[in-house]
Amino acid sequence: MNDRTPAPSSRPSHSSRSSRPAAARRRELIADTALALLAERGMRGLTHRAVDETAGLPQGSTSNLARTRAALLETAVARLAERDAALLAPAEPAPGTPSPDALADLLALALHRSLTRHRELLIARYELALEATRRPELRAVYDRAGSAFREALAGLLAAAGSADPQRHARALVAWCEGVLFSSTAGQLQAAAPGRAELRTGCSELLNGMLGAAPGRHS
Secondary structure, eight states: OOTTSOOOOSSOOTGGGTTSOHHHHHHHHHHHHHHHHHHHHOGGGOOHHHHHHHHTOOTTHHHHHOOSHHHHHHHHHHHHHHHHHHHHOOSOOOSSOOOHHHHHHHHHHHHHHHHHHOHHHHHHHHHHHHHHTTOHHHHHHHHHHHHHHHHHHHHHHHHTTOSSHHHHHHHHHHHHHHHHHHHHTSTTTTSOOOHHHHHHHHHHHHHHHHTOOTTOOO
16 A cells, blocks of 8 residues: 555545434544544543534534543544554455564564554544543553453464464554653654654564564565
8 A cells, every 4th residue: 555645634524424214423523533632632631512613503402422531432432443443454364374574574564554644543542541641440441442352362373373362462562652652752753764764663573473584574
């Protein structure tokens, strides 16, 4: 895929939702708007009224979907997980045993897309992660959403020959999260790594985990 394709809007257009049931379209619009507000204004800027106004919905629409602030935050987390899943699993893996090279390509592409085309989702995620440290009920929803990707990654690592896929998945996710945070809100935000550098880092980690020959690249 050409990563130079212009970045899409932070919220899908109304036309892209036209084939969905009205209730589902409204839920996505409200959740996407909440994520955009979190990225733009921070946690204090996320209110039911702000979502209605920004989304162009009648006053009270957001409250009808998510009565409380906790419910609104949980709706945002659920939508974030949906959009992350689409971003992090852009295509079905090729049949057969996945190679370290193929996994490195997939992860590097997902990381590069996040950093270059979906930065607002990363910022919204960090806002929600911090809020989850103060809200146990949100923490449960946030952690449950994140575990789906980790389990899928553990399955790929197991198929690729990992001797400890759960531990390797945790380590790989931690590395990816560190790269994303430092490149978005940390000391590397002014010099985020390119796709080639991301691929090299992923490959080095996977080769070490899976026992592949050092320096092997496709």
